[in-house]
Amino acid sequence: MAMTMTQKILAAHSGRESVSAGELILADLDLVLGNDITSPVAIKEFRRLGRDSVFDRDRVTMVMDHFVPNKDIKAAEQCKMCRDFCTEQNVTHFYDVGEMGIEHALIPEKGLVTAGNAVIGADSHTCTYGALGAFSTGVGSTDMACGMATGKAWFKVPSAVKFDLTGKLRRYVSGKDVILHIIGKIGVDGALYRSMEFTGSGLASLSMADRFCMANMAIEAGAKNGIFEVDETALGYMRGHGCAEPTVYKANDDAEYDEVINIDLSVIEPTVAFPHLPENARTFAGIGEVRIDQVVIGSCTNGRLEDLIAAAEIMKGRKAAKNVRVIVIPATQKVYLDAMEMGLLRTFIEFGAVVSTPTCGPCLGGYMGILAAGERAVATTNRNFVGRMGHPESEVYLASPATAAASAVTGRLTSPWEVAEL
Amino acid sequence: MKYTGNVIKYGDNVDTDVIIPARYLNTSDHKELASHCMEDLDSTFVSRVKQGDIITAGLNFGCGSSREHAPIAIKASGVSLVIAKSFARIFYRNAINIGLAIVECPAAADEISEGDTVEADLDNGIIRNITTGREYKTAPFPVFVQKIIENGGLMEAIANGVI
Numbered sequence: 001m002a003m004t005m006t007q008k009i010l011a012a013h014s015g016r017e018s019v020s021a022g023e024l025i026l027a028d029l030d031l032v033l034g035n036d037i038t039s040p041v042a043i044k045e046f047r048r049l050g051r052d053s054v055f056d057r058d059r060v061t062m063v064m065d066h067f068v069p070n071k072d073i074k075a076a077e078q079c080k081m082c083r084d085f086c087t088e089q090n091v092t093h094f095y096d097v098g099e100m101g102i103e104h105a106l107i108p109e110k111g112l113v114t115a116g117n118a119v120i121g122a123d124s125h126t127c128t129y130g131a132l133g134a135f136s137t138g139v140g141s142t143d144m145a146c147g148m149a150t151g152k153a154w155f156k157v158p159s160a161v162k163f164d165l166t167g168k169l170r171r172y173v174s175g176k177d178v179i180l181h182i183i184g185k186i187g188v189d190g191a192l193y194r195s196m197e198f199t200g201s202g203l204a205s206l207s208m209a210d211r212f213c214m215a216n217m218a219i220e221a222g223a224k225n226g227i228f229e230v231d232e233t234a235l236g237y238m239r240g241h242g243c244a245e246p247t248v249y250k251a252n253d254d255a256e257y258d259e260v261i262n263i264d265l266s267v268i269e270p271t272v273a274f275p276h277l278p279e280n281a282r283t284f285a286g287i288g289e290v291r292i293d294q295v296v297i298g299s300c301t302n303g304r305l306e307d308l309i310a311a312a313e314i315m316k317g318r319k320a321a322k323n324v325r326v327i328v329i330p331a332t333q334k335v336y337l338d339a340m341e342m343g344l345l346r347t348f349i350e351f352g353a354v355v356s357t358p359t360c361g362p363c364l365g366g367y368m369g370i371l372a373a374g375e376r377a378v379a380t381t382n383r384n385f386v387g388r389m390g391h392p393e394s395e396v397y398l399a400s401p402a403t404a405a406a407s408a409v410t411g412r413l414t415s416p417w418e419v420a421e422l
Numbered sequence: 423m424k425y426t427g428n429v430i431k432y433g434d435n436v437d438t439d440v441i442i443p444a445r446y447l448n449t450s451d452h453k454e455l456a457s458h459c460m461e462d463l464d465s466t467f468v469s470r471v472k473q474g475d476i477i478t479a480g481l482n483f484g485c486g487s488s489r490e491h492a493p494i495a496i497k498a499s500g501v502s503l504v505i506a507k508s509f510a511r512i513f514y515r516n517a518i519n520i521g522l523a524i525v526e527c528p529a530a531a532d533e534i535s536e537g538d539t540v541e542a543d544l545d546n547g548i549i550r551n552i553t554t555g556r557e558y559k560t561a562p563f564p565v566f567v568q569k570i571i572e573n574g575g576l577m578e579a580i581a582n583g584v585i
Binding site: 037038040041044045048049050066067071072074075078121122123124126138139140141142143145146188189192193219222224277364365366383385386387388392 | 435437439440443444445447448449450462463481482485486487488489490491493494508510511512515516519520575576577580581
């Protein structure tokens with residue numbers, strides 16, 4: 001029977017020849033993930049199940065990234081609970097301060113996911129690993145607890161929307177602009193309960209950072225998962241990161257899609273999502289002057305090395321506009337080290353930015369860059385809901401690293417095309 | 423399962439950041455989470471919500487983060503049921519897993535007004551607006567979902583051996 005990429009992975013993980021949209025299945029999991037916010041709730045639930053041990057100590061992972069280094073006593077206690085649990089359970093992949101990074105940048109970097117895997121994570125942006133051709137989806141803490149105990153989760157098999165990508169991105173345009181453009185087109189519930197499957201000749205021009213960023217924001221269109229067809233670029237990434245042998249699933253030519261959306265990458269412009277929804281996507285024509293107070297470059301969406309390179313390219317030899325606070329957060333220790341060795345940290349510091357240890361901190365209004373009432377930030381993060389980065393009367397504009405850097409130069413929302421011409 | 427309560431009504435895309443702002447996610451204490459429920463959307467919610475109240479909302483209720491703290495905060499506030507035009511998928515799953523009753527019913531979500539008294543029989547898929555007399559049909563809960571909610575959540579249902 002004809003199936004989508006997602007359906008093929010779910011069939012293979014539930015011992016079935018085929019599955020079809022709407023069926024309920026029980027799937028075997030290759031990896032179960034949690035962070036310092038969601039794992040404590042999962043650990044409490046796990047205890048109530050009365051199990052002695054997790055299903056597989058190599059396939060449960062916890063990453064301390066949201067409020068670490070501990071932002072306050074309560075955060076410290078939440079991390080301690082995770083640390084104690086992982087020590088007791090002898091969890092192989094427990095990542096604490098010093099080794100940690102933002103989970104969705106770290107997990108692929110550590111080679112813990114490969115094509116064809118089925119992964120759940122108690123974090124909505126777990127859909128990121130679809131960039132590697134895995135089925136990967138966010139769940140809550142109770143599902144995480146059941147997953148830790150049994151190595152299984154139930155799913156309703158999703159239908160899918162296919163994105164047929166053609167063309168090639170223009171200079172200073174990235175995967176972030178593409179996904180904001182797509183969410184602007186289909187809305188924050190445009191793919192609700194469904195898969196977003198990315199394929200087409202345009203894939204060839206997208207870097208892995210572009211793909212991780214796009215899969216990461218599938219949830220912002222309501223999707224269950226985002227997944228990319230695996231090509232040589234993805235296989236090269238997996239080989240380079242010591243991932244397990246990939247199993248590549250291609251959708252059947254006659255697979256049923258609810259909708260096929262054609263995206264010509266060559267016409268995508270730098271795109272910004274205005275407050276307070278990721279679907280409020282706009283290009284720069286006629287946006288007027290939007291003064292800003294802060295720029296954040298980082299997060300699971302855009303804290304990878306390619307993102308920092310894009311920002312540094314714009315910042316090099318320039319200075320941050322007066323009264324604009326610029327915060328750069330490499331997503332992992334490795335990204336931090338690579339950025340240091342490439343001289344990017346010098347560029348950021350000379351520009352007038354601060355460079356932080358990896359943390360989710362400001363993205364969700366936790367710490368490390370909270371906004372006051374009336375303040376505006378341009379951020380390479382993934383959500384711009386009311387109060388997301390601080391005061392309910394503050395505003396977040398979602399953009400690419402190049403756009404965020406260009407805005408930091410001028411002190412107003414600015415296209416990288418404008419600054420590059422200066 | 424039958425629920426009766428007065429309605430507190432919201433619009434589309436009520437996200438998990440307004441249901442429970444991330445600045446309060448350094449705890450998983452149910453009462454503490456409830457004390458900040460809806461804070462950034464409706465600062466009056468906590469003071470006016472009564473045991474058994476029903477929330478109605480528009481499209482994509484609970485969009486955003488996977489934080490189970492969001493349905494926990496709503497349930498611990500005393501809310502017995504959320505009726506929306508649609509729910510974000512992680513929130514939907516989380517709500518059932520923790521034993522918060524939720525149901526999709528676009529017509530009811532549209533027509534029921536703030537302050538109306540509503541009665542819902544989810545096993546039979548009937549929502550009745552006592553204030554206006556209007557009745558709405560929904561898909562009845564599957565039996566396993568009924569059992570999860572009756573037992574107070576997935577873990578309780580497993581522990582009680584009912585699923």
